[in-house]
Amino acid sequence: MTVAGEHQVMCCAGCAAVSRAISDAGLSRYYTQRTASAPTGPTLVPAALQDLTVFDHPDVQRSFVQSADNAVREAALILEGINCAACVWLNEQHLRALTGVMDVQVNYATHRARVRWDDRQIHLSDIMRAVRTMGYQAHPYDPGRQQRLLETERRQMLKRLAVAGALGMQVMILAVALYSGAWSGIEERYRDFFQKLSLLLTLPVLVYSARPFFVSAWRDLANRRAGMDVPVTLGISLAFAASALATISGHGEIYFDSVCMFVFLLLGARTLELGARKRAADAADVISQVRPASAHRLDIDGNLTLVAAVELSPGDRVLVQPGETIPADGVVCEGISSVDEAILTGESLPRQRREGDPVIGASINVESPLTVEVTRTGPDSVLAQIQQLLDRALTGKPRISQLADTIAGFFVVGVLLMAGLVGISWWWWGADNWLAITVSVLVVSCPCALSLATPAAVTATVGHLMRQGVLLTRAHALETLAKVSNVVFDKTGTLTLGNLQLAAVRTAEGISNDEALRLAGALEGYSEHPLAQAILRAAPALSLPQVKSVFNEPGGGVYGEVDGQDYCVGSPEFVHKRTGLSQPSADRAANTTVLLANPEQILAVFTFTDTLRAQAPALAGQLRSMGLKLAILSGDQSRPVQSVAAQLHIEIAESQLSPVDKLAVLRQYQQRGDTVAMVGDGVNDAPVLAGADVSIAVARASPLAAATADAVILNEDIGAIAQAIQAGRRTLAVIRQNLIWALAYNLLALPAAALGLVPPWLAAIGMSTSSLIVIANALRLR
Numbered sequence: 001m002t003v004a005g006e007h008q009v010m011c012c013a014g015c016a017a018v019s020r021a022i023s024d025a026g027l028s029r030y031y032t033q034r035t036a037s038a039p040t041g042p043t044l045v046p047a048a049l050q051d052l053t054v055f056d057h058p059d060v061q062r063s064f065v066q067s068a069d070n071a072v073r074e075a076a077l078i079l080e081g082i083n084c085a086a087c088v089w090l091n092e093q094h095l096r097a098l099t100g101v102m103d104v105q106v107n108y109a110t111h112r113a114r115v116r117w118d119d120r121q122i123h124l125s126d127i128m129r130a131v132r133t134m135g136y137q138a139h140p141y142d143p144g145r146q147q148r149l150l151e152t153e154r155r156q157m158l159k160r161l162a163v164a165g166a167l168g169m170q171v172m173i174l175a176v177a178l179y180s181g182a183w184s185g186i187e188e189r190y191r192d193f194f195q196k197l198s199l200l201l202t203l204p205v206l207v208y209s210a211r212p213f214f215v216s217a218w219r220d221l222a223n224r225r226a227g228m229d230v231p232v233t234l235g236i237s238l239a240f241a242a243s244a245l246a247t248i249s250g251h252g253e254i255y256f257d258s259v260c261m262f263v264f265l266l267l268g269a270r271t272l273e274l275g276a277r278k279r280a281a282d283a284a285d286v287i288s289q290v291r292p293a294s295a296h297r298l299d300i301d302g303n304l305t306l307v308a309a310v311e312l313s314p315g316d317r318v319l320v321q322p323g324e325t326i327p328a329d330g331v332v333c334e335g336i337s338s339v340d341e342a343i344l345t346g347e348s349l350p351r352q353r354r355e356g357d358p359v360i361g362a363s364i365n366v367e368s369p370l371t372v373e374v375t376r377t378g379p380d381s382v383l384a385q386i387q388q389l390l391d392r393a394l395t396g397k398p399r400i401s402q403l404a405d406t407i408a409g410f411f412v413v414g415v416l417l418m419a420g421l422v423g424i425s426w427w428w429w430g431a432d433n434w435l436a437i438t439v440s441v442l443v444v445s446c447p448c449a450l451s452l453a454t455p456a457a458v459t460a461t462v463g464h465l466m467r468q469g470v471l472l473t474r475a476h477a478l479e480t481l482a483k484v485s486n487v488v489f490d491k492t493g494t495l496t497l498g499n500l501q502l503a504a505v506r507t508a509e510g511i512s513n514d515e516a517l518r519l520a521g522a523l524e525g526y527s528e529h530p531l532a533q534a535i536l537r538a539a540p541a542l543s544l545p546q547v548k549s550v551f552n553e554p555g556g557g558v559y560g561e562v563d564g565q566d567y568c569v570g571s572p573e574f575v576h577k578r579t580g581l582s583q584p585s586a587d588r589a590a591n592t593t594v595l596l597a598n599p600e601q602i603l604a605v606f607t608f609t610d611t612l613r614a615q616a617p618a619l620a621g622q623l624r625s626m627g628l629k630l631a632i633l634s635g636d637q638s639r640p641v642q643s644v645a646a647q648l649h650i651e652i653a654e655s656q657l658s659p660v661d662k663l664a665v666l667r668q669y670q671q672r673g674d675t676v677a678m679v680g681d682g683v684n685d686a687p688v689l690a691g692a693d694v695s696i697a698v699a700r701a702s703p704l705a706a707a708t709a710d711a712v713i714l715n716e717d718i719g720a721i722a723q724a725i726q727a728g729r730r731t732l733a734v735i736r737q738n739l740i741w742a743l744a745y746n747l748l749a750l751p752a753a754a755l756g757l758v759p760p761w762l763a764a765i766g767m768s769t770s771s772l773i774v775i776a777n778a779l780r781l782r
Contacts, residue, residue, distance in 0.1 A: 052125035055140065061124065064140040066379055071120045072102070076141035077113045079106060079131065080149060081219070087136070090223055094134060098122055110459060112141060135219035154271070161267045164209035167201045168260030174198045175257035195247040198256040206240055210263045212270075231415050235442030236262055239760065242435050255436065258760040262443060265764040292362055295327035296320075298371070309361075316374045320365045326372060328361040329381045334371035340364040341715075415445040415750070422754045436760055440753040444763035445746060456778035457738065461731045464782050469715040470724045477710040480694040481728030483675045487623055487721070488666065488688075490680040491634035491644055492592075493530050494698050494718070496610040498681065500534040500592070504607040516604035518542045520596045523558040523569045526550050531594055532558070534608055535569075555635040555658050557594075567603075569596045572637065573656055592640045610640075612647060615719040620648040622722045629674075633662045633688070662688040679721060680709075696721060727781070734781060738774045745770045 054060060065075045079091060088106045091113065095104040100121025106113045115127055131138040174194045181191060210233075217233035239255040239262070246252030292309045298317040299305065309327040312318065317333060320326050326339070338350035341363040350366045353359055359372055362383045378384060423438035431437070462472050472478065489495050505513045517539040524532035525544065550560040557570010559578055568575055572583040575595040581602050583595060596604040623630060631652035634641045638655040645653035654665060666688055669676050678692035689695035689709050697709035699716050713720050749766055752758050758766070 052128050053123070054125075055128060056123045056125050062378055065124070071118050072116065073119050073124070074114065074116045075124060077115060077128075077131075078139045078141050078149065079111050079113050080137035080139070081135060081216070082106070082111045087216075087220075090134060090220070091131065091136065094223075095127060095130060098127065098130060101127065107459065113138070134223055157267060157271045160209040160212070161264065161271055164205050164260060164264040164267055167205050168257075168264045171198050171201050171205075171257050171260045174201075178254070192247075192250065195254055195256075198254065199244060199247050202240065202243075202256040202259055205260050205263050206236070209267060210236055213263075213266070231419065231442040231445060232262075232266065234416070234419075235439040235760075238435060238442075239439045253432070253436070255439070255760065258436075258439070258764075261761050262764045265768045268768060292325040292327040310378070312374050312377050314374055314377065318372050318374065320370045320372055322365055322367055322369065324365055326359050326361055326363050326365060326370075328372075328374045329376040329383075330359055330361075330372040330374045332357050332359060332370055333373050335369055337368040337370050338366040340366055411445070411746075415442065418750065418754065426756070431756070433756065437753065437756045439760045440756075440758045440763040441750065443760060444749045444753045444758055444766050456775055457731050457734045457781060460778050460781040461727050465724060465727055468720055468723055469713060469717065470720045470727075471712045471714055472710070472724075473712060474710045477694055478728045478731045480675065480710070481677065481725050482732035484628065484677045484694065484725055484728075486629045486631065486669055486674045486676045487725075488631045488633055488669070488676055488678050488692070489650075490678075491632055491636055491641055492610060493681040494679055495616050495632070495644055495648065496612055497716075498530045498610065500530050500608045500610050502534055502538040502606060503609045506605040506607075508601055508603050511603050513604075514539075514542060516596055516606075518544060519562060519567055520569045520594075520604065520606065522547050522562055523550070523560055523567060526552050526560075527558050529555070531592065531608060535594070535606065553658075565598060567596065567598050569594060571595075571635070571656070575602070592636055612644060613716075613718055615717055616648055619719050619722055620650060622719070623725075624649075626722070626725065628725075631669075633657055633665055635659075635662075659687045663691050666691055677725070679718075696724070731781060734777055738777055741773060741777075742770065 061073075061075070065073050067073055082088060082091075091106055092104045095101050095115065100118045101115065102118060103116040104113065115124075117124070117127060128138045174197060178186070178191065178194055178198075180186075213229045213233045213236065216229040220230055236259055239259050242252065243254040243256050243259070246254050295307055295309050295312055296304045296319045297307050297312065298319055304319060312328050318327055318330070322337070332353050332355050334355060336352065336354045339353045339359055340350045341360055353370065358375075359370070360382045361376075376382070419438055419441040422441050423434055426434035426437050458478060461478060465472060492498055492500070505516060507513060507516050517535065520535050521539040521542060522544040524535045526547070545562050547560040547562055550558065552558045553570070553574060555571075556574035556577075557568060559566065559568035559570075561567075568578045572593065572595055575597050576582055579597050579599050581595075581597055583593065583602065583605065592608045592610065594606040594608070595602055596606070620630060629652075630648075630650045632641060632645050632650055632654065634653075634655050635657055636655055641653050641655035645651075657665070666676055666678065670693070675693045677694045677696060678689050679696045679698065680689055681698045689697065694711070695709045696711045696713065698713045698718055711724060745766070749758065749763075749770075753763055
C-alpha cells in the first residue's frame with residue numbers, strides 16, 4: 001500500500017490495517033520519526049521458548065523423564081509429522097546414530113517415542129533439535145497435548161477433505177460432459193472451456209488439499225528416504241502435469257478427475273486412520289487422563305489450601321472429600337472410607353481403607369472424608385510407574401513388527417523402480433494410456449498397511465488388557481504369550497494370597513514366645529519374604545535388638561549376630577545347612593514352618609497358615625483346557641506345596657527350591673523346546689522371572705519382581721492370566737491376518753496395475769481400503 005507517497009510492502013493484513021488507520025488519521029509523519037522497525041514475532045517470543053535447552057532443566061524434566069541411574073535418562077515424546085513406516089524408520093535410525101543415544105522406539109499407531117540416552121554424552125535438547133532438523137517436531141509426552149494435536153490434525157484434515165470433495169464433484173461433473181462428448185461429439189470451444197475450468201478447479205485441490213502429501217514427500221527426499229507419500233505425490237504430480245500440458249496444447253488425455261479423486265480418497269482414508277489412532281491413544285492414555293490436578297493441603301493449624309497436585313511433597317497432609325480423587329500416593333491418617341481403584345487396577349469393587357492403610361494417587365474416595373499423608377509424588381508414584389511401563393510396552397516392537405518394517409522400508413523403493421520400468425515399457429510399445437498405467441502403479445501400492453499391521457493390533461490389545469487390570473510392560477509379551485506351552489507358578493503370594501499368619505510358636509525349654517519372636521523379628525527385618533513379614537507383624541510391640549554381620553539368602557533365611565550370639569532363622573533346609581540341626585519330626589506338618597536356631601539347638605518352630613486364592617482352581621482348569629502344561633516351583637516345604645498342587649490338580653510340583661534351582665528347572669523346560677511363562681511375586685522370584693520366555697508378576701509383587709516381569713496383574717484376580725494368554729493368541733492371529741492381507745493385496749494389485757487392468761480411480765480406492773481393513777481388523781481386539 002502507499003504510505004507518505006511511497007509504495008510499501010506489508011508483512012500481513014494486520015500491519016496493513018494499522019498502517020491504513022495511521023494514514024487515514026493524518027499521522028503519516030509517524031514513519032519519518034520512527035527510529036527502528038517494530039519487533040517481529042520471533043523477537044517477541046521469550047528466549048526460553050525458542051531455546052530447547054529449557055528441556056534440560058531437572059525441574060522441567062521431572063514430569064516426563066525417568067532416571068535409571070545418575071546419567072541414564074528415559075523420556076516419552078510425541079512426534080508430529082509421522083505419516084508412514086519410513087518416518088518411523090528415519091527418526092529411529094537418525095537418533096540412534098547420535099552419540100549417547102542408547103535406544104529409540106517409535107510407535108506408528110500413537111506417534112509416541114521412547115528415547116533412552118546417556119546425559120553425560122548428549123542432552124535431551126540435542127535429541128529434540130535433531131528431530132527438528134529432519135522436519136519433524138518433538139514435544140514432551142503429555143496426554144492433553146496429544147489429544148489437542150490429534151484434534152487439530154483432525155480439523156485440518158476435514159477442511160482439506162471438504163475442499164477436495166466440493167471441488168472434486170465439480171470436476172467430476174465436467175469429466176462426465178467431456179467423456180460423453182468424446183463418445184458422441186462435442187464442440188471444440190466447449191471442450192477447451194471444460195478442460196480449462198477443470199484445471200482451475202483442480203489447482204486448489206492440488207495446492208491446499210494435497211499439501212500434506214507434498215510436504216511429507218519432500219521431507220522424505222530431503223532425508224534421502226523414500227516414504228509412502230513419495231509414490232503418491234509422484235503419481236498425483238505426473239497426472240496433473242500431463243493433464244495441464246494436454247489442456248494448454250489442446251492434445252492428449254486429461255486426468256483432473258483422477259487427481260481430485262486420488263486426493264479425496266487418500267484424505268478420507270487418512271481421516272479414518274486418524275480416528276482409529278485417536279481411539280487407540282485414548283485407550284492407552286486412560287491412566288494419564290486420570291492424573292489429579294489439584295489437592296486440599298492441610299497446614300500445621302489445620303487450615304485448608306487449594307494447591308496444584310504437582311506441588312505436593314512427601315510428608316504433606318491432604319483432605320480428600322467423598323467423590324474426590326486422591327491426589328498422590330499416601331497413607332490414611334484419619335477416617336474410614338471405601339476407595340475405588342478400578343481405573344488403576346481393574347478391581348470392580350471399592351476397597352475399604354482405614355488409618356494406616358496405603359492409598360494410590362488417582363483412585364477415588366467413595367464414602368467419607370479421608371486425611372492422607374503423602375508418601376510418593378511425581379515419577380516415584382504408582383501412577384507414574386504404571387505409565388512408564390505402559391509407554392515401554394507401546395513403543396517397543398515385537399519381532400514380527402520389525403520384520404514388517406524392514407519389508408516396508410524396501411517396498412517403496414521397489415514400487416518406484418517398478419513404476420519407472422512399467423511406464424517406459426508401455427510408452428515404448430506405443431500405448432496411449434502409458435501415463436495412466438504408471439500412475440495406477442504408483443498409487444495402488446500400500447506399504448502403510450504393512451506398517452500398521454502390528455502397532456495397530458498391539459495398541460488395541462494393550463488398552464483392552466489395561467482395562468482388565470493387566471499391565472504389559474514389554475512389547476514382546478503379547479507375541480510370546482501367544483506361543484506359551486507351559487505355565488509355571490510360585491506358590492506363596494501367587495497361588496495363595498500370601499497373607500501368611502503366624503498360627504503357632506513352639507519353643508525350646510528356657511525361651512519364651514516373646515523372646516523367640518524378638519530374636520526372629522530382628523533377623524527377619526532384613527528380608528522381604530512373606531514369611532519374614534508375617535513374623536514382623538506378629539511382634540509389633542516388641543523391642544527388637546540390633547543385628548550385626550547379617551547375611552540374607554533369598555528364599556532361604558537370614559543369619560546374624562545378636563548380643564554376641566549367632567542366630568539363624570529360615571526354612572528347615574537353610575537352618576540345617578547353617579547349623580547341622582534338623583527339625584523335630586513331631587513339628588512337621590502340612591503347614592509351612594520356619595525355624596529359629598543358634599549353633600547348639602533349635603530354639604523355636606513357627607507354624608504359618610495361608611489361604612488359596614479363590615480364582616486359582618478356575619484358572620488352573622481354564623489353562624489346562626487351553627492345552628497348557630502347569631507346574632509349581634516353590635521354595636516352601638514339600639507338604640504345603642503338595643497340598644496346593646492336589647487342590648489345583650497340578651501334577652508337577654517341586655518344593656524346597658532356591659532361586660538358582662528354580663532357574664535350572666526352567667532351563668530344562670526351555671531346552672526341550674517349551675515356551676515357558678513364569679508367574680511369581682517375590683524378590684526370590686526375580687531371577688526366574690527374568691529367565692522365563694515371558695514373565696508375569698501378580699498384584700502386590702515386590703518392586704524387583706514387578707520391574708523384571710513382562711506383565712503385571714494390577715488387581716487380586718489371577719484369572720486375568722488366562723485372559724492375557726488368550727489376548728496374546730488373538731493378537732498374534734490378527735497381526736498375521738493383517739500381514740497376509742497386506743502382502744496378498746500388494747502381490748495382486750501391483751501386477752494388475754502394471755498390466756493396465758486397474759484404472760487410476762480404482763487404484764486410489766484400493767490403496768485406501770487396504771489400510772482401512774487393517775485398522776478395522778485390529779480394532780476388533782478392543
